[in-house]
Amino acid sequence: xxxxxxxxSIVLILFFIAVSILFLFxxxxxxxxxxxxxxxxxxxxxxxxxxxxxxxxxxxxxxxxDGGGVYLSWYKNSLLITALYTGLGLFLSSMVGYGLGxxxxxxxxxxxxxxxxxxxxxxxxxxLPLYKLMISLGMINKYSxxxxxxxxxxxxxxxxxxxxxxxxxxxxxxxxIDGCTEIGIFFRIMVPLMAPAFGAMGILLAMQSWNNFIWxxxxxxxxxxxxxxxxxxxxxxxxxxxxxxxxxxxxLAIIPIIIVFLFNQRAFISGLTAxxxxx
Amino acid sequence: xxxxxxxxxxxxxxxPYIFVSPFIVAFVVFFLYPTINTFVMSFQEIVGxxxxxxxxxxxxxxxxxxxFYNALKTNTLYTLFTLLLLIPIPILFAVFLNxxxxxxxxxxRTSIFIPALTSVIVAGVCFRLMFGELDTALVNSLLIxxxxxxxxxxxxxxxxxxxxxxxxxxxxxxxFMVYYLAGLQSIPHxxxxxxxxxxxxxxxxxxxxxxxxxxxxxxxxxxxAIFEGYRMFGESYVFWNEGMPGDIGLTIVRYIYQQxxxxxxxxxxxxxxxxxxxxxxIVNLIQLRFFGMFKKERD
Numbered sequence: 001x002x003x004x005x006x007x008x009s010i011v012l013i014l015f016f017i018a019v020s021i022l023f024l025f026x027x028x029x030x031x032x033x034x035x036x037x038x039x040x041x042x043x044x045x046x047x048x049x050x051x052x053x054x055x056x057x058x059x060x061x062x063x064x065x066d067g068g069g070v071y072l073s074w075y076k077n078s079l080l081i082t083a084l085y086t087g088l089g090l091f092l093s094s095m096v097g098y099g100l101g102x103x104x105x106x107x108x109x110x111x112x113x114x115x116x117x118x119x120x121x122x123x124x125x126x127x128l129p130l131y132k133l134m135i136s137l138g139m140i141n142k143y144s145x146x147x148x149x150x151x152x153x154x155x156x157x158x159x160x161x162x163x164x165x166x167x168x169x170x171x172x173x174x175x176x177i178d179g180c181t182e183i184g185i186f187f188r189i190m191v192p193l194m195a196p197a198f199g200a201m202g203i204l205l206a207m208q209s210w211n212n213f214i215w216x217x218x219x220x221x222x223x224x225x226x227x228x229x230x231x232x233x234x235x236x237x238x239x240x241x242x243x244x245x246x247x248x249x250x251x252l253a254i255i256p257i258i259i260v261f262l263f264n265q266r267a268f269i270s271g272l273t274a275x276x277x278x279x
Numbered sequence: 280x281x282x283x284x285x286x287x288x289x290x291x292x293x294x295p296y297i298f299v300s301p302f303i304v305a306f307v308v309f310f311l312y313p314t315i316n317t318f319v320m321s322f323q324e325i326v327g328x329x330x331x332x333x334x335x336x337x338x339x340x341x342x343x344x345x346x347f348y349n350a351l352k353t354n355t356l357y358t359l360f361t362l363l364l365l366i367p368i369p370i371l372f373a374v375f376l377n378x379x380x381x382x383x384x385x386x387x388r389t390s391i392f393i394p395a396l397t398s399v400i401v402a403g404v405c406f407r408l409m410f411g412e413l414d415t416a417l418v419n420s421l422l423i424x425x426x427x428x429x430x431x432x433x434x435x436x437x438x439x440x441x442x443x444x445x446x447x448x449x450x451x452x453x454x455f456m457v458y459y460l461a462g463l464q465s466i467p468h469x470x471x472x473x474x475x476x477x478x479x480x481x482x483x484x485x486x487x488x489x490x491x492x493x494x495x496x497x498x499x500x501x502x503x504a505i506f507e508g509y510r511m512f513g514e515s516y517v518f519w520n521e522g523m524p525g526d527i528g529l530t531i532v533r534y535i536y537q538q539x540x541x542x543x544x545x546x547x548x549x550x551x552x553x554x555x556x557x558x559x560x561i562v563n564l565i566q567l568r569f570f571g572m573f574k575k576e577r578d
Contacts, residue, residue, distance in 0.1 A: 009380040016381060019372070020390035026405040026449065027393070029417070033408055042411040092301040099298025103291070111299055118310055122510040122559055124532045125552035128539050129316035130309065152305040182294035211398035213513045214532070218540065229400040236407075236520050247408065250401040257396045265389065269457050272395065 027254075034059055034251045038244035059248035071249055073224045074231035077143075078210060078253075081227060085147045085209040090202055092152050094194060097160020098186055102172065112161065119154040124214065131218055145219040146212075146227075153208075156201045163197040164190070196267075203264060204271035210257060228253045317556075321549035331546070338550035347551065349526040350534045353440070357530070358508025360444045361451075365504050366497065369452050373459035374489060388460075392453035399450070403517025406446050433518055439527045443514045451507075455500050462496035463489065502566045509558055512536070531555050 033041055035055035063071050100112055130149055131140075139145030171193065175185040191198075213229050220226050226234065232249050235242040261268050287293055321338055323331040372391060376384050394402065409417045410432040419429035432438045466489065474484050490497075515528040523529050529537075531551060539548030 016387040030405045042413045043415040095298045096302040099295045103295035105295040126313045129313035149309040181288040229398045250404045
């Protein structure tokens with residue numbers, strides 16, 4: 001029996017080593033390619049070895065100098081939009097989620113139903129009227145146009161509401177006795193208790209914003225206003241003549257997320273699987 | 280005045296409305312108004328941005344054309360294939376990674392999860408690199424080595440489909456696996472122990488305990504996968520961002536994008552949007568029925 005278990009164990013571990021290699025390989029391949037000259041990129045065949053003689057940092061140098069360093073503007077736009085969207089989104093969504101989770105009031109269930117309704121609606125069908133709205137509000141090609149329409153995130157509201165429902169309400173009463181305003185109770189007493197939810201949702205919103213594609217593609221119109229995914233996509237041509245920059249740019253675009261992920265795996269996983277929380 | 284304001288700040292009755300007000304504003308401005316607008320626009324011919332005239336069902340009649348049919352077919356097949364991969368394989372990963380036999384679980388889980396962090400564009404660049412057209416590109420040289428003909432991946436319908444499905448699978452398998460792992464950890468351990476005492480083998484325990492108890496999560500992931508399948512855009516855009524020869528990679532959302540933003544037919548674009556909305560609603564209704572049935576079963 002022991003021997004059989006040992007065998008199962010070895011087979012499974014070998015299986016997962018193979019799976020891990022398969023899942024990580026595309027990224028390894030991307031990183032390796034980023035150091036290779038453009039004409040070598042599609043000529044590697046099955047050679048995965050690290051050949052230092054062929055490798056250099058030219059692609060990265062090209063990425064920063066070509067087109068007046070527009071890549072740096074994309075990076076800046078992505079960072080700013082992500083920071084603003086995450087900050088504002090956390091603030092507003094936590095407020096709404098808290099309102100729904102901590103109080104009994106008329107219309108509570110109806111509003112929660114609306115949140116679920118928005119959650120189930122594909123944003124893609126709203127693109128056209130939203131685009132027209134952005135034009136009349138003068139938000140086309142601006143950060144505000146990318147951020148504002150989706151800043152109250154239904155998934156984050158849902159998550160905060162579930163989280164707050166599970167918190168003891170005694171703290172709120174204690175705050176009231178001590179003469180705290182309702183808003184003061186939220187900021188001084190409840191927000192600190194909601195820290196884990198802020199962690200998970202912060203990561204979810206930041207990643208959504210960093211990787212967001214279709215909406216910024218519509219709102220952002222000029223090259224220097226683009227975010228990283230849109231900018232990189234604009235380099236894709238049928239002739240494949242931009243791969244050197246494209247690949248180096250892609251590598252730099254994932255590095256921040258991977259670093260944050262490796263330090264906060266738990267919050268990441270609970271954030272990205274937030275929809276699975278049952279109410 | 281000051282006093283009234285003060286009592287407002289302390290009022291338990293008013294506070295919740297202040298807290299939920301951002302949602303109400305966002306809902307009305309960025310959801311309700313655009314939704315109504317889509318309906319209205321779908322009955323209009325829109326020239327430029329301001330002048331519109333009602334054309335009745337004209338836009339909906341235009342839906343009956345070969346391109347929309349192709350888009351619908353591509354979305355449906357794509358959804359079907361992603362389901363076939365995204366349900367069983369991550370369950371398998373989760374079941375094995377939850378067993379006592381595997382050492383280094385965290386490492387394996389992390390490796391499978393990491394692709395989920397990439398944007399669809401970066402992931403697409405990886406895939407375009409590996410599936411290059413030249414005989415010397417990675418996958419083609421592998422094919423030649425095992426005696427198969429190299430492919431021009433982006434020029435064939437089925438090879439294109441394969442790329443989109445693989446890309447989506449690679450990016451999503453980790454997230455689905457984590458859902459299933461969470462589900463597995465909520466199954467009480469005693470169930471397995473008593474089954475083992477009764478002489479149930481590993482396969483029987485999987486079939487009669489694990490899978491039935493995972494059912495709610497399976498239904499949930501099924502819903503997301505269908506939802507994501509029908510609204511897919513990026514996976515196609517990254518492979519065929521300029522033209523789509525023979526409608527390869529034309530999906531419903533790309534069709535909206537093409538008609539509305541590239542050909543300036545906002546009215547028709549809205550009609551396609553409404554069609555997509557109906558599709559998603561039907562899927563949701565079917566899914567709600569499933570959930571309802573499941574609840575009855577359990578009570």
